[in-house]
Amino acid sequence: MQCNVALERKLLQFSTFSALLFALLGIGFGLWMGSLVIIFDGAYSLVSLALTVLSLAAAAYIRSPAQKGSESCQKVEPMVIAFKGLVITLMCCVSLSSAIMAIVNGGRDVDTGLALLFGVINVVGCLATYLVMRKYGQCSGSNLVVAESKQWMMDTVISGAVMVGFIVATLMQHIGLAAYSVYADPVMVVVASVYFVIVPLKMMLGALKELRTPVDYRTVTGLR
Template structure:
């Protein structure tokens, strides 16, 4: 990872941690005061986001420190481990919230101060939306897996806040209608619907992180880029180059090439030239290239 990406990562994670701490405290206190399951969930989610962001920040700093003895092959594997932890924890929170919503529905619903809850939701929409926009803007040029995970966290929080605000507005309208006795079901029903919707994001985070940890095939974009650059380079060198394997682990792109000498001696200088050219070509993926070249008969 380049120095600018590393610095950008630390700045974004620090900004995210500070903002999440404010939302966590406000959500938990207000949620308990007005008796809203949805607002409590929002506060708990913000608190967990804060803890996970601090974990990401600590790992980001740790990855930058040299440690060849303990990690002879680098620390890139720590990044998908952190993302897997994030996905697992968020998935557990959503699952528990789903259970709480179902329990509340069967228990007769929940009374909520709709006015205060709606105001809180509107403030949350503005704050979370700004965080999502700010992090997305700052990560356009220099990004990483940890930053992408942070963006998804704030995306979920923003959409959650929008859903909460719209839900409480709907609940307030119900209280003004002949169906006012059903307003107590608005809060758990919102939680139920949001749980089904939001369970997709942490599931995808966990799935993608596990794919990296198991060194499975990366995204089609990465594979197509590597294949295209190797095919173009194959026409410029005397040896035949063939992609034997591609995988992505955290911020590291691991590429294994088979070099077919066709009965000729392989020049070390040409291999080094091939390595340098390919590294320059693949730099647009914003990943650290780990290239292994095998001499094949």
């Protein structure tokens, strides 16, 4: 499928704006409330922003007339996807380490009411962005946009897990288990980090496989 360059650029720009918005929202709320998992969510959005900018640069390079059809140009796309997978994997590992330390140190006390409000806003926003990226990404014929939509899928599920976790923490406070609710925040980070490291690993391995096997990258998804 031939890539729609104009649509690809618009979708990547849309993803950039969305990532910036959720990064600022997540990190700001997380620092204000002292929530490790919200900071993790915001940090993921910040990493997504940096990687989206990288995707924009890669897309501009790939579509430039000077590079059109060149062998090195065909390798740029899977290289970018592999790098994105590596960065997200490392971020999950760092977050996992921080969460384990928080659990060992007695958990974190978080205002679950405000955290739950943030969770609802974040889930709705991330889901809307993911649906837009997935719907129009299929029409764009761009592997980079497909990779972006996978990032937003991860962000949506992470945000959903955070929201559910804070619902559970709120319930615990109302049924006499408030002493254990302080562990909800870091435990959510542990679960999210362990579970979602699978997706970027698959992204990275799939892209590395394509780098070893010369193919026409316009005809494959590159993210199996």
